[in-house]
Amino acid sequence: MYKIMALLALMLLLTNGAQAAIITVTQQQMQRLGIRTAPAQPATSQPAVSVLGRVTPAPDSRIPVSAPFAGSVQSLIRLEGENVKKGEALAVIASSDAGAALGRLQGQEAQYRSTKAAADRARALVKEGIAPPSRAEEAMAAEQAAAAELAASRSAMARATRTPEGGYRLTAPQSGRITSVQAHVGDQVAAMQTLMTIDTRSELWVEGALPASAVGRIAPGDGVRVDGMAGVAGEVVAAGTFIDPKTRSATMRARLTSPGGLVGGQTVRLTLMQRAASGSLTVPRDAVMEMSSGPAVFVVRSGGFEAVPVKVLARGPADATVSGRLAAGDRVAVSGLSELKAASVRE
Numbered sequence: 157m158y159k160i161m162a163l164l165a166l167m168l169l170l171t172n173g174a175q176a177a178i179i180t181v182t183q184q185q186m187q188r189l190g191i192r193t194a195p196a197q198p199a200t201s202q203p204a205v206s207v208l209g210r211v212t213p214a215p216d217s218r219i220p221v222s223a224p225f226a227g228s229v230q231s232l233i234r235l236e237g238e239n240v241k242k243g244e245a246l247a248v249i250a251s252s253d254a255g256a257a258l259g260r261l262q263g264q265e266a267q268y269r270s271t272k273a274a275a276d277r278a279r280a281l282v283k284e285g286i287a288p289p290s291r292a293e294e295a296m297a298a299e300q301a302a303a304a305e306l307a308a309s310r311s312a313m314a315r316a317t318r319t320p321e322g323g324y325r326l327t328a329p330q331s332g333r334i335t336s337v338q339a340h341v342g343d344q345v346a347a348m349q350t351l352m353t354i355d356t357r358s359e360l361w362v363e364g365a366l367p368a369s370a371v372g373r374i375a376p377g378d379g380v381r382v383d384g385m386a387g388v389a390g391e392v393v394a395a396g397t398f399i400d401p402k403t404r405s406a407t408m409r410a411r412l413t414s415p416g417g418l419v420g421g422q423t424v425r426l427t428l429m430q431r432a433a434s435g436s437l438t439v440p441r442d443a444v445m446e447m448s449s450g451p452a453v454f455v456v457r458s459g460g461f462e463a464v465p466v467k468v469l470a471r472g473p474a475d476a477t478v479s480g481r482l483a484a485g486d487r488v489a490v491s492g493l494s495e496l497k498a499a500s501v502r503e
Contacts, residue, residue: 227251
């Protein structure tokens with residue numbers, strides 16, 4: 157450090173008078189001191205708040221696959237991570253209830269045909285003036301009740317195909333990727349118990365907790381960046397305004413437009429971005445140095461550097477949004493700032 161300060165004492169010359177002080181530094185001296193620079197760029201957005209988030213599937217893309225009838229798991233045909241098509245068999249369930257359900261379905265089909273025929277006759281008689289309208293209304297009500305029972309039974313049977321052994325094969329209700337299996341071979345399962353989960357789309361979202369200080373400032377349309385993962389970005393879709401008394405935060409949901417290598421369930425640090433103030437600039441976070449008069453950046457000028465005071469509008473994990481007497485394209489120092497600061501205050 158002594159050698160560096162001695163070198164600075166020899167190479168730095170501060171101008172006097174009304175003009176701004178220029179710290180004279182040659183290219184060779186910049187290399188010896190490790191001073192690097194980066195350009196200031198027009199700011200289109202600026203960090204608003206940093207929150208923790210959890211990667212989730214799109215809200216309407218995850219569907220549970222439940223057992224329509226009670227029984228025991230004989231085999232698992234498909235497992236986690238596999239892609240399946242609608243109607244493909246997922247598991248084999250031994251179930252006496254499935255046989256009974258098929259019998260009920262056949263009886264309900266016969267009942268529906270009977271009530272429908274009765275309703276058709278009643279409507280015809282009413283139309284001819286032979287029967288009162290109430291007779292047709294009663295017949296139609298019976299038909300509708302039979303149709304509802306039949307539809308419920310058909311819906312249950314649509315998720316299963318009978319096996320010769322008296323059980324059934326559980327089938328995929330939609331095409332997608334199996335994300336989890338909640339049953340094992342030999343398990344006893346109840347009717348409507350979830351056995352698997354399928355994601356029907358590859359779209360990923362992220363759910364975060366907004367601190368109370370950010371509630372009302374974050375809104376749909378604001379940008380999202382994932383810290384430490386260049387190119388991973390998204391857009392806020394919903395921002396709650398109710399503070400949970402337990403977490404003291406509100407829920408924020410964002411759609412990842414560029415998910416990169418993220419996977420469901422992963423925890424990430426998010427930076428929520430808002431529109432930047434007009435005329436503001438983005439510089440590397442390390443370029444901002446705290447001076448006695450406030451924050452400043454060292455801007456490359458002819459023959460050296462000038463300490464330019466700035467107003468810090470926002471700070472992100474890598475960049476800062478500032479305003480001040482500098483322009484887009486000006487190069488600012490991002491390393492060696494301690495030596496430049498020492499030189500700027502030398503009398």
